[in-house]
Amino acid sequence: MASELHETIFTAKQERHKNLFLNYRNLNIFPGELLKDEGLQFLERLYMKRNSLTILPDNLAQKLPNLIELTTVSFVAYCCSSQCLQMFDLQS
Numbered sequence: 001m002a003s004e005l006h007e008t009i010f011t012a013k014q015e016r017h018k019n020l021f022l023n024y025r026n027l028n029i030f031p032g033e034l035l036k037d038e039g040l041q042f043l044e045r046l047y048m049k050r051n052s053l054t055i056l057p058d059n060l061a062q063k064l065p066n067l068i069e070l071t072t073v074s075f076v077a078y079c080c081s082s083q084c085l086q087m088f089d090l091q092s
Contacts (some may be wrong), residue, residue: 005031013039018066029050035063044047045069 005025012020020043022031030053034040044066053072061067 006033008032009040012043013037016042018042020042022051023047023049025051027053029053030055030057030060032057034061040064042066046071048072 005022005027008020008022009021009031011017020034020040021078027048028051034049041064043064044062046067046069051072056070058061062065
């Protein structure tokens with residue numbers, strides 16, 4: 001599963017995807033690979049439904065400046081320090 005996740009993120013960086021689907025991956029920590037280098041600065045939507053995340057990185061808004069939608073059901077609330085995040089979906 002880890003190599004599949006790595007390949008998905010690598011492809012998204014190389015092809016400059018605006019949407020990234022990481023739903024149903026059994027993630028219990030936010031993939032640090034998403035925040036490495038400048039490869040995903042163009043990402044607008046990150047879908048992470050049905051994972052077991054309990055915390056988001058403090059630098060999420062800084063590293064993903066174009067992110068306007070983050071979809072997950074793992075959190076009760078999340079405050080983005082940047083105005084970039086327009087929608088945070090807590091629905092399943």
